[in-house]
Amino acid sequence: MFALKGHIVTPDEMIDGCVVVKDGRVHQVCAQAPDAVRVIDYGDDWIVPGFIDLHTHGIGPYEPVDEQGLAGMAYEAIRYGTTGLLPTGAAMSVDQYVQLGVSTAEAARKVKGRAARLLGVHLEGPFINPVSSGAMALSTRRPITLSEAAIYVERIGEMLKIVTFSPELENGLELIRFLTSHGVVASLGHSVAGGEQLHAFVKAGLAHVVHLFNAFMPSGEKEPGVLQAGLIEHILVEDALTCELICDLHHVAPEIIKIAARVLGPHRFIAVTDSLYGAGLEDGMYAFPNGAPYRISNGVARLCGGKWDGGLAGSVLTMNRAFANLVQRCAVDPIHAARYTSTNPARILKIAAETGSIAPGKKADLAVLNADFHCIATYLQGNLVYEKR
Known part of the structure; x- marks a missing residue:
């Protein structure tokens, strides 16, 4: 289990907090990650559905x-x-x-x-x-x-x-x-x-x-x-x-x-x-x-x-x-x-029951965008498949 921290775009609201990922899926979206969960902090970057x-x-x-x-x-x-x-x-x-x-x-x-x-x-x-x-x-x-x-x-x-x-x-x-x-x-x-x-x-x-x-x-x-x-x-x-x-x-x-x-x-x-x-x-x-x-x-x-x-x-x-x-x-x-x-x-x-939004139970297919909307990281079912270097 781990969490991504940033400006999160959910189906209903924008949240400054964490997407907690477990077994390749979104476990929860919350203001602060649970104790002992590793946090990848993206600061002010956007976290959007892939x-x-x-x-x-x-x-x-x-x-x-x-x-x-x-x-x-x-x-x-x-x-x-x-x-x-x-x-x-x-x-x-x-x-x-x-x-x-x-x-x-x-x-x-x-x-x-x-x-x-x-x-x-x-x-x-x-x-x-x-x-x-x-x-x-x-x-x-x-x-x-x-x-x-x-x-x-x-x-x-x-x-x-x-x-x-x-x-x-x-x-x-x-x-x-x-x-x-x-x-x-x-x-x-x-x-x-x-x-x-x-x-x-x-x-x-x-x-x-x-x-x-x-x-x-x-x-x-x-x-x-x-x-x-x-x-x-x-x-x-x-x-x-x-x-x-x-x-x-x-x-x-x-x-x-x-x-x-x-x-x-x-x-x-x-x-x-x-x-x-x-x-x-x-x-x-x-x-x-x-x-x-x-x-x-x-x-x-x-x-x-x-x-x-x-x-x-x-x-x-x-x-x-x-x-x-x-x-x-x-x-x-x-x-x-x-x-x-x-x-x-x-x-x-x-396939909307599986992907397409950041919500509990969905696959953790995520894109991280910086302030200029350049993609700096992409996650596919919770796995980091791209990182801009």
């Missing part, structure tokens, strides 16, 4: 193209306080998507207990509306077929957690029902659906929305000038949906994040990175697995060439910076920021 990233295409010099890259992502993620992640594949062939799932399962076994948990996979595409494809290569998009979806469910198995697609496409409702019936989160993204269609999607089982405000059509006006509610507005007020936002302040402005946080409330907002290979590295030229180039400069990744030249390619965000941006730039209470970066993602993955 972050869970539902949407990442790469981090540092690693991307999810093979088992080695996936393991590298897991080790790199703990440097930023992330204790769980979903490697995300986009613009892939059927075999590549399947291999992502198979390789993630194998990498998860190899890094177990020593790096961030590879909690499953998130498939972004291939069933994407070409009108709102964003940075995704159109050559790899395909019409929705349940036969292809069945391949992923069967061959990836329990590692398949989220599938993002454009449900307004033909067979979209059927795909929502199919995924939901197999325990997979049906997620809307890259969509130009009408707001009125959303209710049918939700009724069929749609549960999640990726990178809200990005790769969505804006609302419009009709004569005599009345602003009409579009897809984004319908999403915001649909209580059944959780919503990802890329909190790098480049994809979504701080003021919009503030509005979204107020409308979505404490339980529907999920902060993600949507990060790319190169996140956390120096500025320079990088490339997607398919070879398409992008440039990272001053914390922003932009496409080079083609129809979307100069457009955002993804982010170079890390989860500790997402937490910092929420608190420092978007006036989000740290308690809610912890929910957005850990508790709510855990709930989507149905």
Whole structure:
């Protein structure tokens, strides 16, 4: 048994005190550690639940193209306080998507207990509306077929957690029902659906929305000038949906994040990175697995060439910076920021009973952040797996 001392972010309050850890789990949160318990004193540093990233295409010099890259992502993620992640594949062939799932399962076994948990996979595409494809290569998009979806469910198995697609496409409702019936989160993204269609999607089982405000059509006006509610507005007020936002302040402005946080409330907002290979590295030229180039400069990744030249390619965000941006730039209470970066993602993955918050009985998955929100230590089930030196 030992205790970590600092500014602790619990589900309900901020406590200057100690997290007592026993057998890899949070034993208690208290103002002062019990006598004879070893205390690791982090002074004025923050102790927050380890972050869970539902949407990442790469981090540092690693991307999810093979088992080695996936393991590298897991080790790199703990440097930023992330204790769980979903490697995300986009613009892939059927075999590549399947291999992502198979390789993630194998990498998860190899890094177990020593790096961030590879909690499953998130498939972004291939069933994407070409009108709102964003940075995704159109050559790899395909019409929705349940036969292809069945391949992923069967061959990836329990590692398949989220599938993002454009449900307004033909067979979209059927795909929502199919995924939901197999325990997979049906997620809307890259969509130009009408707001009125959303209710049918939700009724069929749609549960999640990726990178809200990005790769969505804006609302419009009709004569005599009345602003009409579009897809984004319908999403915001649909209580059944959780919503990802890329909190790098480049994809979504701080003021919009503030509005979204107020409308979505404490339980529907999920902060993600949507990060790319190169996140956390120096500025320079990088490339997607398919070879398409992008440039990272001053914390922003932009496409080079083609129809979307100069457009955002993804982010170079890390989860500790997402937490910092929420608190420092978007006036989000740290308690809610912890929910957005850990508790709510855990709930989507149905692991909130085990992790995602600092509460008695939960796994002691913890990140320690200094005053500048740099991660100085990461604990995975009570074990120190990263320490900044």
